[in-house]
Amino acid sequence: MALDDLWYLADEADQRAEQAYHRLRERHDGFIERRREKRVSRRRFRTLAGRIRDSGAPYGAHTIVYRPSGDLLLVRHDAVDMWVLPGGEVDPGESFHGTARRELAEEAGVEVSYEGLGVLGRVEVSAGSYDTWGVLPVYAARASAEATPRVRDPDGEISEARWFTELPEDTRDRDILREWRRRWLD
Numbered sequence: 001m002a003l004d005d006l007w008y009l010a011d012e013a014d015q016r017a018e019q020a021y022h023r024l025r026e027r028h029d030g031f032i033e034r035r036r037e038k039r040v041s042r043r044r045f046r047t048l049a050g051r052i053r054d055s056g057a058p059y060g061a062h063t064i065v066y067r068p069s070g071d072l073l074l075v076r077h078d079a080v081d082m083w084v085l086p087g088g089e090v091d092p093g094e095s096f097h098g099t100a101r102r103e104l105a106e107e108a109g110v111e112v113s114y115e116g117l118g119v120l121g122r123v124e125v126s127a128g129s130y131d132t133w134g135v136l137p138v139y140a141a142r143a144s145a146e147a148t149p150r151v152r153d154p155d156g157e158i159s160e161a162r163w164f165t166e167l168p169e170d171t172r173d174r175d176i177l178r179e180w181r182r183r184w185l186d
Contacts, residue, residue: 013052020056028117045127052134062087112141
């Protein structure tokens with residue numbers, strides 16, 4: 001695909017994102033909606049727009065896992081050098097919920113009860129004059145008080161999984177996690 005053909009890719013991605021967004025809104029309620037803008041290089045734009053065209057999501061699906069005490073489970077993602085929510089890219093033919101479950105099993109290995117969609121993100125991606133958007137579904141799940149994380153990440157990106165009462169300073173999406181905790185757990 002030539003660089004000038006990025007607008008075709010972006011248009012296809014927009015259509016897929018719209019479908020994914022409406023399906024998620026129809027199936028779930030009570031979630032937090034968030035919007036985020038990402039400016040990226042043209043090369044990265046092509047990658048993200050391709051993911052959106054294929055699944056509707058540039059960054060896959062994730063899970064907010066909590067224990068009855070209110071502790072949140074985070075994983076250490078070495079590539080970004082931050083604590084993040086367990087999650088990742090959607091495999092072909094996989095649902096967002098299926099992706100969230102698989103990624104949680106790989107990255108933290110805890111048994112949970114899923115409670116629905118906690119956050120529905122809208123990620124607007126742009127590179128120069130090209131733009132598109134995709135969804136970022138984040139499911140909410142409850143773990144038992146005894147749940148002990150164990151990393152089995154086949155990608156080798158996750159080095160640790162831990163429970164936190166207070167979010168570490170180097171936590172990605174701290175504002176979203178604080179808002180979610182306040183609305184769902186308080």
